[in-house]
Amino acid sequence: MTSGPITEMTTRAQDIFRIVVESYIDNGAPVGSRTISKAPGLELSPASIRNVMQDLEEFGLLAAPHTSAGRIPTELGLRLFVDGMMQAAEPSQEERDAIESQITESGPIEDALAATTMILSGLSACAGLVLVPKREPVLKQFSFIKLSEGQGLAILVSQAGGVENRVLDLPIGISESALVEASNYLTAQFGGMTLSQALGRLDNEIQAGRLAIDKASEDLVKRGFATWTQDPTERPVLIVRGQANLLEDSALADLDRVRQLLDELEGKQEISRLLDNARDAEAAKIFIGAENKLFSLSGSSVIAAPYKDGDGQVVGVVGVIGPTRLNYARVVPMVDFTAQSLSRFLK
Structure with a gap:
């Protein structure tokens, strides 16, 4: 059976x-x-x-x-x-209106996502989750500074005014002139591009043999970009709202499970990896209890669905987390509708 x-x-x-x-x-x-x-x-x-x-x-x-x-x-x-066996119940018009009212064009998309997650949490009586895509900075200026023999600092200034620093290894014996040459080359060639666009162009330039810099500067340029592409802070941002819903009266009878779940929610990196598994789904994906190792102790369920940008590319995941006995027939269509609404907003 x-x-x-x-x-x-x-x-x-x-x-x-x-x-x-x-x-x-x-x-x-x-x-x-x-x-x-x-x-x-x-x-x-x-x-x-x-x-x-x-x-x-x-x-x-x-x-x-x-x-x-x-x-x-x-x-x-x-x-x-x-x-x-489940017979799904589509969200009511009132629920649809409540969700869509949080997705407005005013303010940053992150604010709309946070508000949407909060209303989804309230409607589902679960904790709401959303993976927010981290927007790539558009390069304005790129500089290298020598800190010591074999170690330097890569400095990226974005067009939005943000400044980010990364420590990187320098080739032993590299000259100050090579640092300046690499800095000027990056700024001149890749200003106005995102990091992914700049990396793509850099690869094309290398393959075509069109880099107008010496070998030492070329190596430094590649190292400089690598410090950002390998950076763990580039992972999507996780927003969690409505944890208090997990402390409902019926859950208090199993305080150990609730405490374990709240501890798991603190491990946002692990939750992000779990939600990432729903990126390729066509609709809401359901993870029940120990089906995912993360929740093997708390016995919790996650319902998550991807949302897309105007190009039809998946940019994030929205969902809820709660006890395994949550109302799947009601919550699954609600999560689906929220993802669809976010996709319409981002078009």
């Missing part, structure tokens, strides 16, 4: 499994056979229901907490439900 399609389950098993999952998602409590027997249209005795639940447990889809005779879905069961 776990490896085959949902259709391999009997109709009776599907009905009982659906009731357990939906009830658990709704209130977080284990579901017993007596409760299920009262469901309209089921017409099964508690004993028959217990037999089916036992079968589902043996297949790894349900589990029995030691404190209760009821059952809850396992992470495997939740995955089966989400992929094969």
Whole structure:
């Protein structure tokens, strides 16, 4: 049953499994056979229901907490439900309006993304997440300064007025004139370009043998660019909003899990890597509990969807994180709609 399609389950098993999952998602409590027997249209005795639940447990889809005779879905069961049985509910017009109202043309895009993440957090009762693409600076001036024998400083001034410094290794014995030549060449040839544009042009110039500088200066130019392309701070920025939603009353019964999740949210670099896995998805991607090693301890779920710029290129990911029992049928379409709205705004 776990490896085959949902259709391999009997109709009776599907009905009982659906009731357990939906009830658990709704209130977080284990579901017993007596409760299920009262469901309209089921017409099964508690004993028959217990037999089916036992079968589902043996297949790894349900589990029995030691404190209760009821059952809850396992992470495997939740995955089966989400992929094969869930009936998604499109966001209401009120929810759509609330999301789109945060995506305006006034102010930096980062402000709109942060506001959108906050409203998504409120609507989903989860913590909202968004990966913001770090905009490449447009070069205005590039300079090299010798700090010591074998070590120097690369200084980039952007057209927006920003100044960034990077320490780099210098070829032993390089002259001050080579530093000046490399600085002037970079500024003259690549001013007005982004780093990626400048790197592309530099590669073309090297391959075509058109660099009008000596070998020492050429090596310095390549080293200077490498200090930025290898810089870990160039990773996208992660915005997290609504962590307080993770401290809802029902979650307080499992404080260890909540504390673990909050600790995981502090590791923004790891969360960024997780969200990056959703970049190639056509729609919202769902990570349930231990399916991702990051959340193997807290047992949390992430729903994330990519958003694109005007050229149709994926530039970021938006999503939510919450307990595994979150309302997937409602939240998945909400995350999808938010990503689509951001894509429309960026066109």
